[in-house]
Amino acid sequence: MPIRIVPYTAEHVAAVREFNQRLLPEPALEEFQFPETPDPGWLPGMELFVALEGNAVRGGYMLRRQQFSISGETVPVCQYRLPVSEGAIDRVYAMLGLRLVRDALAREPRLYALGMGSFQHPLPQMLKRLGWRMCAVPFHFKVVHPFRFLREIRALRTTPARRWILDAAAYTGAGWLGLRLMGHGRRVLRAKGETAGSFTPWADPVWEQARAGYAMAAERDSATLDALYPPTDPRFLRIRAGGGWAVLLDTAMEDHRQFGNIRVGTIVDCLAPPEDAVTVVRAATGTLERRGADLIVSNQLHAAWGQALAACGFRRGPSNFLFAASPALAALLAEAGDGELHINRGDGDGPIHL
Amino acid sequence: MNQPIFDRVREIAADVLQIDRASITPDSSPETIESWDSVQNLNLVLALEEAFGFEFAPEEMDQMKTAGKIADAIAARQTA
Numbered sequence: 001m002p003i004r005i006v007p008y009t010a011e012h013v014a015a016v017r018e019f020n021q022r023l024l025p026e027p028a029l030e031e032f033q034f035p036e037t038p039d040p041g042w043l044p045g046m047e048l049f050v051a052l053e054g055n056a057v058r059g060g061y062m063l064r065r066q067q068f069s070i071s072g073e074t075v076p077v078c079q080y081r082l083p084v085s086e087g088a089i090d091r092v093y094a095m096l097g098l099r100l101v102r103d104a105l106a107r108e109p110r111l112y113a114l115g116m117g118s119f120q121h122p123l124p125q126m127l128k129r130l131g132w133r134m135c136a137v138p139f140h141f142k143v144v145h146p147f148r149f150l151r152e153i154r155a156l157r158t159t160p161a162r163r164w165i166l167d168a169a170a171y172t173g174a175g176w177l178g179l180r181l182m183g184h185g186r187r188v189l190r191a192k193g194e195t196a197g198s199f200t201p202w203a204d205p206v207w208e209q210a211r212a213g214y215a216m217a218a219e220r221d222s223a224t225l226d227a228l229y230p231p232t233d234p235r236f237l238r239i240r241a242g243g244g245w246a247v248l249l250d251t252a253m254e255d256h257r258q259f260g261n262i263r264v265g266t267i268v269d270c271l272a273p274p275e276d277a278v279t280v281v282r283a284a285t286g287t288l289e290r291r292g293a294d295l296i297v298s299n300q301l302h303a304a305w306g307q308a309l310a311a312c313g314f315r316r317g318p319s320n321f322l323f324a325a326s327p328a329l330a331a332l333l334a335e336a337g338d339g340e341l342h343i344n345r346g347d348g349d350g351p352i353h354l
Numbered sequence: 355m356n357q358p359i360f361d362r363v364r365e366i367a368a369d370v371l372q373i374d375r376a377s378i379t380p381d382s383s384p385e386t387i388e389s390w391d392s393v394q395n396l397n398l399v400l401a402l403e404e405a406f407g408f409e410f411a412p413e414e415m416d417q418m419k420t421a422g423k424i425a426d427a428i429a430a431r432q433t434a
Binding site for chain 2: 091092099125126130
């Protein structure tokens with residue numbers, strides 16, 4: 001029976017639920033449940049599509065329509081999001097992954113994908129084979145409280161031997177010394193920014209002034225930012241400093257599978273003319289240090305933000321947060337290096353899992 | 355089935371899937387060949403598109419469940 005890819009409507013909900021149930025026994029697909037409503041209401045500009053074989057749903061994907069500034073011009077771009085196919089559990093549908101991405105490209109040739117877990121996962125492998133431009137968005141981290149970090153960081157405490165070494169480093173002070181030698185001890189406690197309850201209207205001139213400094217950046221005007229980081233959501237801290245701003249999260253983790261019980265500060269999103277990046281990062285880092293964060297993390301692709309983080313004592317770790325641009329989008333970026341693109345955890349799905 | 359086209363499909367599939375071409379029959383499919391997973395399926399489709407010089411339409415991809423059906427889809431496209 002032929003497979004049709006159509007907009008997701010209320011009549012498909014029961015079939016989506018059955019589709020999710022078929023995927024559920026596969027542990028690797030736990031996070032790939034398709035929304036059981038055609039209007040999940042997560043982010044503005046979302047469009048959902050399902051692949052139908054008769055009345056059965058065999059897959060689906062989402063597009064998130066956005067405006068990007070590319071070399072100063074406003075260009076419509078879509079995020080290609082959560083493509084999921086029955087081909088993951090049944091080889092009869094092995095063609096469907098390719099059909100989904102080609103269907104999305106037919107609707108909008110300028111696509112990007114973000115996150116994706118690892119270069120080894122099927123989606124990034126497929127996109128790379130299809131000629132998409134790929135890179136990892138660098139991960140930056142700063143250990144503020146070495147003792148708590150060494151005692152709690154489950155991502156590193158994976159074997160009895162590792163736990164023993166990390167405990168020894170914590171209790172003898174060797175870990176503190178080692179991390180300090182790596183630059184983690186350099187505190188910026190006195191750097192301050194002005195807190196803000198929302199982005200309206202002051203973020204508009206920041207966007208207009210800063211956008212020319214980036215080969216590519218998703219639109220970050222006040223309306224977009226207040227939709228992404230709602231003023232009613234108390235989790236988001238907005239800091240103004242220099243000619244820009246940052247959005248921060250300060251999360252007390254509880255029994256987290258990677259962070260254990262430490263307090264993780266995240267510089268989720270930020271914008272300023274590139275030359276002001278260090279002022280913004282200092283204010284953001286100082287704010288999180290004063291609030292008691294044990295560890296501060298940030299994913300930033302643009303070189304100016306990476307250098308600003310390094311100047312504030314951050315170091316780079318391995319990153320599985322991938323950026324992929326379709327051939328049509330990559331053609332618009334042909335003159336730009338990866339380090340000229342402004343991509344961070346505020347892009348794509350926004351600050352999830354943080 | 356168009357034998358010359360099937361032979362070419364078999365040659366390309368053997369190369370992509372890293373198996374002996376003699377083991378590929380018209381009924382061979384992702385269900386019968388272990389290495390024919392979703393990633394290798396993509397590689398096979400793209401290799402065939404490069405070799406024959408066109409992109410498969412969605413309705414053609416629906417039909418391409420076996421090596422023989424793939425050869426049929428290519429033959430139909432070439433006579434269209």
